[in-house]
Amino acid sequence: MKTRSKIIRAAAELFEKKGYAATTLSNITDAAAVTKGSLYHHFSSKEQVARELLRAQIPMSRIQPQASKWQETIDTSFIYAHLLQVNPVARAGVRLSLDGGVPPDLDAYGPTRDWIDLATHLMTQCQEAGHLLDCWTPEAAAELIQSTFVGAQLTSLQITGPERADLPQRLERMWRGLLPGMAALGVLLSLDFRADRWDRIPWEVPVTE
Structure with missing residues (x-):
């Protein structure tokens, strides 16, 4: 593993477990098994390491655009849920x-x-395709989806620990509750939001935009 990646992963694990304030640069260098000189070659401070972790959240979970923007939204939530279960960088970002x-x-x-x-x-693309119910603006729909996902993953964290073992099931219930009041009926029936959706996400799909 390259030095930069080792530092980021070590810092992520420490930030997740101890928090930002309680983690020192010495903690990070010890956990990454690198010298302070090596760390400073890549990062000027602990704050810069944390900033890198925060910036990494969305790029980790992006997939190629899908024809159905509702399905793309759902799949993005399942991808990030999976990352929260297995990836310390994603978990550190939440912490x-x-x-x-x-x-x-x-x-x-x-x-x-x-x-x-x-x-x-x-959601703007859903609206343009006629797939978002008229009672919603894209901004309001987006805020509801984001805040509901945050609630689901934090509840999973509190109940099942850092691995968030029941998060896929919580996501299925989340989408089952949200979609009938947000998605147009014509598209609603075609959407796949079952808890095991992760296993069926098409990683290689044609670029449609």
Whole structure:
């Protein structure tokens, strides 16, 4: 594993377990088995490492565009749920977003804003295709989806621990509750949001936009 990747992974595991304030640069170098000189070659500070972790959240979970923007939205939620189960960088991003001990200029709210922006983009395309019910604006739909997902994953974290073992089942219930009041009937019947959706996500799909 390259030095930069080792540092990011070690920092992610520490931030998730201890929080930002309680993690020192020495902790990170020890966990990554690198020297401080090696760390400073890649990052100027602990804050920069945390910023890198926060920025990584959406890029990790993007797939190629799908013809159905509702299915793309659903699949993105299942991809990120899977990452939260297995990837310390994703879990650290959540911890940092909620950690009151991070410096104000770190912009811990950034990932939340980015997720809302992504969902708004997808919901705008749903609206343009006639697949979003008229009672919703893309912005309102996006905020509801994002906040409901956050609630589902935090509840899973509290009940089943960092692995969030029941998160796929919670996502199925989330979508089962949200979609009838948001998605047009013509598209609703074609959507796949079962808990095992992760196993059927098409990683190689034609680019449609």
